[in-house]
Amino acid sequence: MNNIILIFVCLFLxxxxxxxxxxPANTYKFLNKIVIYLCLPALALYYIxxxxxxxxxxxxxxxxxxxxLFSYLFFSFLGNKFGWSRKLTGCLIITAGFGNTSFLGFxxxxxxxxxxxxxxxxxxxxxxxxxxxxxxxxxVATLYSSGSPSGFYIAKKILFFPPFIAFLLACLMNVLxxxxxQYIQFLFQKAGSVMTPLAMLSVGLxxxxxxxxxxxxxxxxxxxxxxxxxxALLYLLYVVVLKQNSKMIHVALMEAAMAPMITASILxxxxxxxxxxxxxxxxxGIPISFITLAFxxxxxxxx
Numbered sequence: 445m446n447n448i449i450l451i452f453v454c455l456f457l458x459x460x461x462x463x464x465x466x467x468p469a470n471t472y473k474f475l476n477k478i479v480i481y482l483c484l485p486a487l488a489l490y491y492i493x494x495x496x497x498x499x500x501x502x503x504x505x506x507x508x509x510x511x512x513l514f515s516y517l518f519f520s521f522l523g524n525k526f527g528w529s530r531k532l533t534g535c536l537i538i539t540a541g542f543g544n545t546s547f548l549g550f551x552x553x554x555x556x557x558x559x560x561x562x563x564x565x566x567x568x569x570x571x572x573x574x575x576x577x578x579x580x581x582x583x584v585a586t587l588y589s590s591g592s593p594s595g596f597y598i599a600k601k602i603l604f605f606p607p608f609i610a611f612l613l614a615c616l617m618n619v620l621x622x623x624x625x626q627y628i629q630f631l632f633q634k635a636g637s638v639m640t641p642l643a644m645l646s647v648g649l650x651x652x653x654x655x656x657x658x659x660x661x662x663x664x665x666x667x668x669x670x671x672x673x674x675x676a677l678l679y680l681l682y683v684v685v686l687k688q689n690s691k692m693i694h695v696a697l698m699e700a701a702m703a704p705m706i707t708a709s710i711l712x713x714x715x716x717x718x719x720x721x722x723x724x725x726x727x728x729g730i731p732i733s734f735i736t737l738a739f740x741x742x743x744x745x746x747x
Contacts, residue, residue, distance in 0.1 A: 448551055454641045458648015475646040476710045483639035485610030490632040492570050492614035493623040504564050504696040508572035511674045511700060515541030534588025535718040539725040540666040542577055542708035545569040545699045557695055564695040577708055578608035589715040643706040650723040659721040667729050671736040675701035694744045701740040703733035
């Protein structure tokens with residue numbers, strides 16, 4: 445509950461700081477860099493070496509990959525049909541394609557399912573959302589912001605994306621059964637813990653609740669895909685088709701229903717993919733998601 449309160453406090457603090465003229469206009473860019481270059485790598489190096497693998501883990505890991513794949517197909521189709529700009533299409537693919545499975549998902553899952561549920565949530569987030577964002581998320585952001593870059597340029601963007609480097613190192617550590625000394629782990633944990641306030645503060649600094657914005661119809665469409673279509677798709681696949689109904693599946697479905705991912709919004713925004721719409725997806729998506737999450741919790745647990 446404290447983490448959820450912190451999300452709203454930092455969001456509204458960022459909105460309030462917009463009126464402080466002494467604050468540099470590019471402050472949010474500085475905060476974004478801290479999140480990407482420090483917080484995300486720290487989280488990967490802390491959690492991934494501790495994961496124990498088996499085939500059932502493919503279900504929670506698959507949540508992010510399936511959601512992003514269909515986001516790409518869905519918004520690419522609509523973008524081509526209605527003649528959207530590449531930046532608009534790329535923005536919706538990324539912001540609607542990735543869920544807030546960590547610092548919004550973790551506290552909610554822990555509150556609903558306890559420590560066992562949190563272990564599953566980490567799987568959804570790290571080898572799922574985290575890796576998909578670090579690879580295909582970066583790929584889409586690069587393609588839709590730069591036109592037709594070379595394969596070498598794209599590979600360079602992915603391989604030198606700091607969270608991806610940390611992920612590769614953490615996976616190697618997992619395979620070798622190695623982990624850092626507890627003091628270093630403590631530093632990683634603390635570095636990762638500041639991601640929530642910094643990311644939400646950054647979003648608040650960029651957020652504008654303009655009801656006359658030309659982005660409103662795209663905002664509604666993006667949130668409908670993320671908060672309704674994505675969990676519905678995963679429910680149909682996992683529960684109806686594959687007949688899976690364990691607590692792990694319940695946690696995976698709740699993670700699928702989370703609001704848009706702040707880091708994905710930062711990634712899209714830093715690539716110039718409709719920064720205003722990116723912020724709106726987060727600013728409106730998080731509070732609305734508390735309503736839709738209650739609905740999906742009822743569906744998952746009682747239907």
